[in-house]
Amino acid sequence: xxxxxxxxxxxxxxxxxxxxxxxxxSRVINNYEFVKPDTQEKVRAAMEKLGYVANLKAxxxxxxxxxxxxxxVFDFENSYQIGIIKGIDDxxxxxxxxxxxxxxxxxxxxxxxxxxxxxxxxGLLILVPRSLDAYVEDLQKQNFPYVLIxxxxxxxxxxxxxxxxxQGAYDATKYLIDLGHRRIGMIAGPLDNIDSASDxxxxxxxxxxxxxxxxxxxxxCSGDYFEQIGADCMNNLLALSxxxxxxxxxxxxxxxxxxxxxxxxxxxxxxxISIVGFDDVPEASYTTPGLTTVKxxxxxxxxxxxxxxxxxxxxxxxxxxQIVLTTQLVERKxxxxxxxxxxxxxxxx
Amino acid sequence: xxxxxxxxxxxxxxxxxxxxxxxxxSRVINNYEFVKPDTQEKVRAAMEKLGYVANLKAxxxxxxxxxxxxxxVFDFENSYQIGIIKGIDDxxxxxxxxxxxxxxxxxxxxxxxxxxxxxxxxGLLILVPRSLDAYVEDLQKQNFPYVLIxxxxxxxxxxxxxxxxxQGAYDATKYLIDLGHRRIGMIAGPLDNIDSASDxxxxxxxxxxxxxxxxxxxxxCSGDYFEQIGADCMNNLLALSxxxxxxxxxxxxxxxxxxxxxxxxxxxxxxxISIVGFDDVPEASYTTPGLTTVKxxxxxxxxxxxxxxxxxxxxxxxxxxQIVLTTQLVERKxxxxxxxxxxxxxxxx
DNA sequence: GTGAAAGCGCTAACAT
DNA sequence: ATGTTAGCGCTTTCAC
Numbered sequence: 262x263x264x265x266x267x268x269x270x271x272x273x274x275x276x277x278x279x280x281x282x283x284x285x286x287s288r289v290i291n292n293y294e295f296v297k298p299d300t301q302e303k304v305r306a307a308m309e310k311l312g313y314v315a316n317l318k319a320x321x322x323x324x325x326x327x328x329x330x331x332x333x334v335f336d337f338e339n340s341y342q343i344g345i346i347k348g349i350d351d352x353x354x355x356x357x358x359x360x361x362x363x364x365x366x367x368x369x370x371x372x373x374x375x376x377x378x379x380x381x382x383x384g385l386l387i388l389v390p391r392s393l394d395a396y397v398e399d400l401q402k403q404n405f406p407y408v409l410i411x412x413x414x415x416x417x418x419x420x421x422x423x424x425x426x427x428q429g430a431y432d433a434t435k436y437l438i439d440l441g442h443r444r445i446g447m448i449a450g451p452l453d454n455i456d457s458a459s460d461x462x463x464x465x466x467x468x469x470x471x472x473x474x475x476x477x478x479x480x481x482c483s484g485d486y487f488e489q490i491g492a493d494c495m496n497n498l499l500a501l502s503x504x505x506x507x508x509x510x511x512x513x514x515x516x517x518x519x520x521x522x523x524x525x526x527x528x529x530x531x532x533x534i535s536i537v538g539f540d541d542v543p544e545a546s547y548t549t550p551g552l553t554t555v556k557x558x559x560x561x562x563x564x565x566x567x568x569x570x571x572x573x574x575x576x577x578x579x580x581x582x583q584i585v586l587t588t589q590l591v592e593r594k595x596x597x598x599x600x601x602x603x604x605x606x607x608x609x610x
Numbered sequence: 611x612x613x614x615x616x617x618x619x620x621x622x623x624x625x626x627x628x629x630x631x632x633x634x635x636s637r638v639i640n641n642y643e644f645v646k647p648d649t650q651e652k653v654r655a656a657m658e659k660l661g662y663v664a665n666l667k668a669x670x671x672x673x674x675x676x677x678x679x680x681x682x683v684f685d686f687e688n689s690y691q692i693g694i695i696k697g698i699d700d701x702x703x704x705x706x707x708x709x710x711x712x713x714x715x716x717x718x719x720x721x722x723x724x725x726x727x728x729x730x731x732x733g734l735l736i737l738v739p740r741s742l743d744a745y746v747e748d749l750q751k752q753n754f755p756y757v758l759i760x761x762x763x764x765x766x767x768x769x770x771x772x773x774x775x776x777q778g779a780y781d782a783t784k785y786l787i788d789l790g791h792r793r794i795g796m797i798a799g800p801l802d803n804i805d806s807a808s809d810x811x812x813x814x815x816x817x818x819x820x821x822x823x824x825x826x827x828x829x830x831c832s833g834d835y836f837e838q839i840g841a842d843c844m845n846n847l848l849a850l851s852x853x854x855x856x857x858x859x860x861x862x863x864x865x866x867x868x869x870x871x872x873x874x875x876x877x878x879x880x881x882x883i884s885i886v887g888f889d890d891v892p893e894a895s896y897t898t899p900g901l902t903t904v905k906x907x908x909x910x911x912x913x914x915x916x917x918x919x920x921x922x923x924x925x926x927x928x929x930x931x932q933i934v935l936t937t938q939l940v941e942r943k944x945x946x947x948x949x950x951x952x953x954x955x956x957x958x959x
Numbered sequence: 960g961t962g963a964a965a966g967c968g969c970t971a972a973c974a975t
Numbered sequence: 976a977t978g979t980t981a982g983c984g985c986t987t988t989c990a991c
Contacts, residue, residue, distance in 0.1 A: 269729075271968055282978045287970060295976055314724040318667040318676075319968030322983045327667075332711070337696045340689070340892070347686045354715045362681070362711040366703045375663040379618055380984090381678075517896060543689070547866060549898035620984055631962045636986060644960060668984030671967050729968090 270311045278307035290315060291325070321380070329359040330570060331382035333374070335389045336364060339486065339514070341540045341559060342388060345410060348563020349386060356571050358383075365389060378405045384574045386410060386566055392454045406573035410566045413456040414583070420573060422566045422584040426457045429555040429588030430464025433509050433537045436553075436590055438472050441598045442507040442535065445474065448494040448519060449483040450511030458483070461511045461539060480505055491518025492525075499526060503607045506599035507535035513545045516552055520595070533603050535596035551593030558586050619660045628656035639664060640674070670729070678708040679919060680731035682723070684738045685713060688835060688863070690889045690908060691737060694759060697912020698735060705920050707732075714738060727754045733919045735759060741803040755922035759915045762805040763932070769922060771915045771933040775806045778904040778937030779813025782858050782886045785902075785939055787821050790947045791856040791884065793957035794823065797843040797868060798832040799860030807832070810860045810888060829854055840867020841874075848875060852956045855948035856884035862894045865901055869944070882952050884945035900942030907935050 272290070276283035281300060288296050289304045296304075307313075321327035332349060334342060353360050361382050363373070374396040378385065384406035387397070393415060400407045401418055408420035437445050447465045450458035462481070469476045482497055484490030491510060495518065498504055510516035516538030520530050530536050530550060538545055538554035545552040565584055573579050599605050621639070625632035630649060637645050638653045656662075670676035681698060683691060702709050710731055712723075723745040727734065733755035736746070742764060749756045750767055757769035786794050796814045799807035811830070818825045831846055833839030840859060844867065847853055859865035865887030869879050879885050879899060887894055887903035894901040914933055922928050948954050 269968090273968080283968090284970080284979075285977055288977085291970080297976060300976080312724075316671075316729040316968050317725065318671045318729045319983090320970075322665075322667045322671055322967090322985090323969040323971080324983060325970055329710075337692060337699065340692075343686060343689070343692055350686065350711070350713050351715075354713060360711045360713075361678075362699070362709045364699050364703060364709075366700075375661075376666065379663050380665040380667045544893060544896050547893050547896040618984090622984080632985085633963075633987080634961055637961085640986080646960060649960080665984050668967090669986075671969090671983090672985040672987080673967065674986055 269316065270313050271316070272313070274311055275304065275307045275313050278311055279303045327381065327383055328357060329361050329382055330567070330574075331361045331363055331377045331385040333363045333365065333385055333387045333389060335391065336366075339390075340542045340544065341512075341557065344542070344557075344559025345388060345563040345566075348560035349567050350563075351560070352564040352567035356567065358567075358571070375399070378403070384408075384570045386570055387412070390455055390457065391451075406570060408566050408570045408573065410562060411457055417583075418581050420569050420582050422562055422569065422586065423457070424557040424562060425585050425588050426460035427464040427467075429539065429557070429590075430461035430509065430511075431468045432464075432588070432590055433539070433555050434465045434468035435472070437507040437509065437535060437537060437596065438468065438474060440507070440535065440596060441600065442505075443474055443599075444480070444503065444505045444507075444604075445469065446480040446482070446498045446505035446508040448491055448498075448508060448510045448515045449481055450515065451485045452483045455486075458486070458511055465509055486512040486514055488514045488518035488521070491515035492522040493518075495519035495522035499523070499528075504604045505534070506602045506604050507537070507596070509537045509539075511539050513538040513540040513542045513552060513554055516554065516595075517544060517548055520548060520552070528603070531595050531597040532601050535599070537590075537596060541591055545591075546593070548595075550595050553593045553595045554591055556589045556591045558588070561586055618665065619662050620665070621662070623660055624653065624656045624662050627660055628652045676730065676732055677706060678710050678731055679916075679923075680710045680712055680726045680734045682712045682714065682734055682736045682738060684740065685715075688739075688861075689891045689893065690861075690906065693891070693906075693908025694737060694912040694915075697909035698916050699912075700909075701913040701916035705916065707916075707920070724748070727752070733757075733923045735915055735919055736761070739804055739806065740800075755919060757915050757919045757922065759911060760806055766932075767930050769918050769931050771911055771918065771935065772806070773906040773911060774934050774937050775809035776813040776816075778888065778906070778939075779810035779858065779860075780817045781813075781937070781939055782888070782904050783814045783817035784821070786856045786858065786884060786886060786945065787817065787823060789856070789884065789945060790949065791854075791957075792823055792948075793829070793852065793854045793856075793953075794818065795829040795831070795847045795854035795857040797840055797847075797857060797859045797864045798830055799864065800834045801832045804835075807835070807860055814858055835861040835863055837863045837867035837870070840864035841871040842867075844868035844871035848872070848877075853953045854883070855951045855953050855957045856886070856945070858886045858888075860888055862887035862889040862891045862901060862903055865903065865944075866893060866897055869897060869901070877952070880944050880946040881950050884948070886939075886945060890940055894940075895942070897944075899944050902942045902944045903940055905938045905940045907937070910935055 272283045272286045276286045289301050388410045390411050414421045449462045452458050482494035516536050538552045541554045541556035545554050621632045621635045625635045635653050638650050737759045739760050763770045798811045801807050831843035865885050887901045890903045890905035894903050
């Protein structure tokens with residue numbers, strides 16, 4: 262059965278114990294400077310003795326700080342998000358903030374967000390890799406602090422932090438070109454509504470153009486970021502009269518799907534087809550062969566975003582920031598020169 | 611710069627708009643029964659028109675419900691936790707609760723927990739796979755609703771939800787025995803402080819005993835649940851004068867590490883050594899060969915735990931519950947009969 | 960049925 | 976340097 266919870270000790274109890282008024286107690290809690298050291302001492306002793314712990318709700322209701330930030334995520338399906346969340350969690354904790362986790366769940370987000378911003382939370386980290394909903398405009402109008410992660414934003418007023426999607430894709434493509442590949446496909450991800458995917462495609466296209474490699478529309482395939490699409494796209498590519506000898510995939514999951522499709526056809530990675538992924542999620546090192554991929558600094562993205570949000574919350578002359586973090590090519594075993602590929606002649610004909 | 615946030619619309623604004631007192635508004639918000647339908651209508655219209663959203667802090671300060679539950683996790687290192695968290699998130703959302711995410715970060719947990727329980731949160735889900743800290747006793751003394759996930763608890767007062775660790779391990783071991791293995795090793799995980807690990811070991815030992823297989827202390831190796839230990843333990847097992855022909859690993863990560871160690875020695879899974887894991891995290895299907903493993907119903911664990919917590923919070927005649935969810939062996943490609951193994955003769959000598 | 964009034968625990972002027 | 980007072984937005988008696 263539900264028994265009564267023991268009564269909480271309040272600021273008032275502490276005040277009586279210490280023999281001061283409760284506003285004095287509030288002052289020492291908030292490190293107000295002009296409190297006599299003895300008094301502070303007495304108050305702290307009383308707090309210690311009674312096991313006082315502040316009531317956050319009351320505190321922030323009264324106009325103080327709640328020290329909690331909201332983290333809005335779309336879902337937990339994609340493990341690259343986990344890396345970012347971990348970074349956020351670490352940094353928030355280091356900065357003295359708590360985290361309120363909000364998953365969109367496709368519900369009526371707007372009033373839900375309002376609820377959060379309307380009290381519980383001092384700022385919002387938004388990790389929703391798709392087109393932004395109307396609530397972001399609300400936030401902007403209200404000057405409510407927020408930062409967009411893995412999203413370009415809708416205006417220069419937005420705080421954003423992204424990986425260098427364009428450059429990372431460019432580097433990956435150039436890496437394949439340097440290896441000797443001249444016919445390079447791309448499995449491009451969700452081009453319709455996700456910035457990162459189109460930026461990566463642009464990087465690929467730029468490298469293709471810069472090095473005067475033959476481009477072809479048939480070499481680019483798109484869909485979402487997940488494994489199944491990776492396999493489907495790879496099958497399309499393989500069905501071409503001149504299949505590519507290398508494929509750059511816009512995510513690791515896409516790459517994993519592609520590798521499965523290749524091995525299902527009894528072809529080999531990297532001998533017949535070289536594969537490069539994007540993200541460097543943990544799964545990338547479990548594949549056979551290990552996946553060469555463009556590493557996003559997932560953890561760092563989370564940490565930086567959290568710091569930006571903190572600044573937006575706490576600083577009075579804060580200017581919006583758009584931050585881009587560099588990526589890095591991680592070489593594992595999924596790429597090699599094309600000369601031994603069954604597709605090599607066809608590719609060069 | 612930091613502009614003023616626009617003022618929130620309060621219950622008071624709604625009252626004026628609707629031409630009623632604000633206590634009436636509160637009544638319709640809380641679905642109090644004796645409010646005239648017309649009045650309700652007027653109030654709802656006003657709320658709609660003004661875009662009113664309740665202020666959770668104020669509401670719960672005043673004695674109402676906050677509808678948020680806390681989720682205490684140790685860290686995000688292990689992806690089996692992600693599956694559980696996802697289940698929690700889904701169910702909480704379905705039940706109308708929000709989630710406050712708290713990572714322990716090894717900080718002074720006790721006062722931190724107090725802070726949560728002391729206001730923000732109506733109940734606590736605890737996913738801390740190690741020895742419980744003193745705060746759990748505090749919770750119990752205070753009759754604060756909580757449920758322990760993946761932990762046996764310290765008394766019959768605890769609510770717990772666990773996978774069938776003992777039975778799952780027994781089944782896995784029996785599966786290996788049925789395949790013909792007679793010398794089966796175990797990489798047992800963190801035996802010192804984690805219930806799940808010792809339960810799995812007991813399941814393994816029971817199967818070994820039931821089928822009168824030769825047991826040997828040298829065949830059991832322990833450490834933590836992670837990949838490196840898996841590799842280290844496997845190397846120890848391989849260095850034995852009579853290595854096992856099959857190894858049951860207490861986690862998938864351990865199994866993945868073990869498989870790496872095996873392939874580093876140019877031995878083959880499953881031909882030379884069969885491997886079974888535990889958890890069925892996503893990584894288990896990315897390995898080559900695919901990992902045969904004991905599937906924990908991760909999602910379901912999270913969902914069930916959330917429902918138990920809800921009951922503990924909302925029901926007045928709630929009795930503590932200890933729930934065990936069944937596991938299931940997922941066959942992939944990492945096991946076979948031992949007869950082709952280089953260790954087969956040695957194992958049977 | 961509905962309004963008035965008293966807090967919930969705290970912060971932030973305003974006094975002194 | 977510290978006490979007094981008025982809320983923050985809401986729920987909940989207690990009246991009428």
